[in-house]
Amino acid sequence: MLPRDERGEGNFSSMVGFVLLGFSDLPNFQGLLFGIFFLIYTFIIIGNGLIIVITRVDSDLQTPMYFFLANFSSLEICYVSVTVPRTLVSLWTQDRSISFLGCATQMCFFLILGATECFLLAVMAYDRYVAICDPLHYPLVMSQRVCVQLAVGSWVSGIPVQIGQTCQVFSLPFCGSNRVNHFFCDIPPMIKLACGDTSLNEMCVYIVAVLFAMIPFLWVLGSYIKIISTILKLPSTSSQFKAFSTCSSHLIVVILFFGPGTITYLRPKSNHSAGTDKMFSLFYIFLTPLSNPIIYSLRNKDVIAALKKLLPRKAGRGCQ
Template sequence: MERSNGTLMVEFILLGFSDIPNFQRLLFGIFLIIYMSILLGNGLLIVITKTNPTLQTPMYFFLGNFSFLEICYTSVILPRMLMDLWTQKGNIPFLSCAVQTCFFFILGVAECLLLAVMAYDRYVAICKPLYYPLIMNHKVCVQLVVASWITGIPVLVGLTYEIFSLNFCASNKLNHIFCDAPPLLEVACGNTYGKELSIHVAALLFITIPFLLILTSYVKIITTILKLPSTSGKAKAFSTCSSHLMVVGLFYGSGSIVYLRPKSNQSAKSDKVFSLVYTTVTPVFNPLIYSLRNKDVIDALKKLLPK
């Protein structure tokens, strides 16, 4: 990519938390603990959903895959951010920035789609319990997971190419903690309206539509639950869905604020905060939410971990 003066753009500078230089090492320690917690917590969920005989059901199959996706998703962002905090330098080569953006897009979309698949699983389990083993057989579950991973790849690779084919002549400094579309468009020169429109269309397809599918599933789930005669039956049905709803709320809430709201001059700092929510906070709380609110997972952890 060339600047207007003909010099080659070879790297970007991620500003990250450079506005608070005295807290760089403290933030390094905090985010290192967060990353280790993500690896440990989600890793434990993967192990117990694969090895415990009582958890060999579609719901826990999807949960194990979701935990693996969380590890991959945060590993695209946090190791690089930790290095920048430790060295107090945010230099990232042009190609590395493009690769990070592409994988961030692909894994983020996979997470949205997998959350929709998990909502569909709960819908079938509660609204069509007699047909559940037939509909959600192992082959279908594998196909749904694979589809979640690969559906967005062609579109998102193309979108990444479009973004990085822009001329970056304003500056090579990105006021963000990782390479993402909004800060990249801010430093691009020329007319970026078409690229911004492409990003909003992709967000509509891969964020809004899965969210509407989740919403539709839970409207039907809640309607079915309210018709149940026993209070204990209602409580049990709600408990199987509440964990998933909490994760959906954290992830979609913060992600939608960053990608679907109008641009403003004051959005950069808040974008960093909301980006931290869906890249670090949600993956940290995912194992806690599913462990503390799920008796089967707690029992499996007790069997796995030494007394």
């Protein structure tokens, strides 16, 4: 366990740092977990990086849909990089200590990027809604300027609120154990370590979760209700299938992200367990970023065509 400052006990300022227990309850599987997480992390970086490259260099993909997809892939790379490298170091070295400032910084960036993902998924649903329900006005409504504004708004809107929430959590008195039963610094396990009354903090977590998760999710849900209603009115089965295929990839990612995330942050404190929190965290930290390049590569003919054009070009350069 990390030492405490001798200036005093029972005060958050006396906490030098924390210990992320992570998967220490599986001592015989540390090497296996490291290998699995490392491979997944590598695939996430390469897969999402490839999507960013092809959406930038292929002229056929210079559309709002792929502009937002490139933003989403960039976000996924940042999102996993906030938590996974630190987890890999812990698994490899068995050094699970993290400083007070390091823990607060990790949580802050994790929350900011999580809020960005919620907003960006809602924006992508709006893009599909306009494309399918109002195709004649699509170029005007989703102009380059509007797309940039929506993307920037998604990236920055959560910053002030999540910085405030992080400061609020780390202003709590941590006067007991400093052993965090998680593999990264998240709100539920940090609140569990706090002494005294944390009801205000829990209320703030619920409010922020509703604003940054439930409202975007309901927006996505409403968009897709209208989208499906419009698709069912299309005259031909082939048109319906094509419209469904352009939306299904995004919808799968939405379910994988919002489902576990909503359960984690909207459950009462009494229902939280370390094992369950870790399991749900694995979903939105690993599964969503991992599924993004797989879904958009295997289910998207435009992306596959762009990859086929890009790979021979790279191979040809390598032979010169």
